[in-house]
Amino acid sequence: MIDEVSSFRFGDDEALRVLYEEHGALIYSYCHRVVGPNLAADVTQEVFISAWRSRENYDSKRGSFAAWLMTIAKRRCVDALRRSGRRPEFATDNAEGGDEPAIEDVVALERIADRMLLEEVIAQLPGRARRAVELAFFEQLTHPEIAATTGSPLGTVKSDIRRALAAMRKQLGGDDE
């Protein structure tokens, strides 16, 4: 079975539809958060069209497909903000408006993108591994403490977390358009 990303790279527009169904909510949610509800649809559309037209540039060895889409989304969001002379939707000190995104805004939207990508990985982990990651990183438990809390062998806890970290690392790999 050819995976959808590979089919996408080879120009299968049906694969694009499947990938849109898989990642559309992530990208739309991100755009909604950064550029606001009025521009989110247009920017999301631009992201997937840009991805389609530059699909030959995607290299799975350099990061996940979601990360590649998110890289495009970040650029398109910044472009949209600049075009409209606005700062990001999440910028709280934007009362005056009529400004372009500041450096700190760009840094912030980068971190939001990375956090949403990591959340995607966590959400897709099997239950046991997801629980181990949450205990390790959100509650800061040690591995023996996680093993004691969950009843899983220590080795299982370590391997679950190791695999999850590897997936997160790959997820954040990103790529150029």
Next chain:
Amino acid sequence: MSEHHPSEPTDNDLSFEGGDTIAALLAEITEADRLRLQPPPSIWNAIAATIAADRDGGSNLALTLTDSNGSAADDLSSIERQATTTIALAARRRSTDQPTLPPEMSTWRRQWLPVAAAVAVAIVGGLVTWAFSDEIAGTDSDNGQTAELDGEVVAVTEITDEGLSNGATETGAIGEARLVRSGDRYYLDLDLDGDVTDLPSVEGYYELWIVDTDIDGTFSLGVVAGDGRYALPDNLDPAAYPVIDVSAEALDGDPTHSGRSVWRGRLDL
């Protein structure tokens, strides 16, 4: 999310490159980062319409996203139903066990069927009726020869532009590829419905490939010059390379696949 205690020690191995960044990001995750909004159907409709326009005048994909009045459908379930139908039709068209043409065959193929049949009859003198038997005798018409090429047909696939956009050929199926075993070797017999000169012109040339399911591995079988037999590499398991791909290649000296797949099929192995 649980309360964070970032100052407490843990034994998570974050010594790899970027590990600290991941830990810091994880500690920052909020409910807003977890929120997912479903995009309105109009977004996909716009994407599909743009891609259809890129394909030089429309596509099946666009058709699946418009209602009978030609306006954009706004009912996602309707879109999904129609898309599913499209997938099912594509799967049927790629089926190797239906030698008769299905009703949804392309206009291009309908037009070329009589011509292709006449050419085939003229060349092989009735061998076309054996095309779907287990034992066949192919022809090497590239060289104007009619020498019989024996072998056992292992699998057959239609070569079509269904679902592909790179070539924007809108030719539908252009022929078939048959995986043939002869002795210890495997061959791919390409059987175009028409002549190679009937294929859309391209700046460069068409090249035939076998591709693995991950699209990581490709083997070039050569330039498509017409019907003919193409030898697979020795000791290669054809089941690992079931995708038959015809690409458009530029005259740039680059021997790798251009990424512009124009027609494709998949052998059921």
